[in-house]
């Protein structure tokens with residue numbers, strides 16, 4: 001057990017890294033999802049943060065709001081893909097665009113689901129603000145040392 005890395009005092013975890021790794025918005029330590037983004041069993045989201053105990057679904061049906069975020073992400077992605085295809089291929093075949101868009105909807109669906117909920121909790125949820133004091137090792141729930149780099 002590494003004792004010299006961090007004691008149980010406050011340590012600041014940058015927001016963007018925690019966001020990309022799908023960590024809890026309040027402590028930025030616990031994982032929000034129990035498995036990886038792409039797997040056959042679908043996404044398994046924890047009800048509560050395994051580190052600080054924050055309930056992710058702030059109220060019943062809360063993640064319906066994330067569907068609107070997901071919809072906006074979809075539109076942005078479709079526009080990006082269409083523009084990129086025009087620039088890269090200059091093609092005028094509607095089938096190319098249709099195929100690319102349908103394919104990317106399927107491929108990006110897990111990504112959109114995960115990150116729409118993350119965006120909702122990170123930037124649109126008043127009760128889930130970052131509390132750096134929860135980033136340290138909590139006495140009751142000892143996570144294994146998750147120190148990268």
Ligand SMILES: [Zn+2]
Nearest residue numbers: 024027049052
């Ligand atoms: Zn947490």
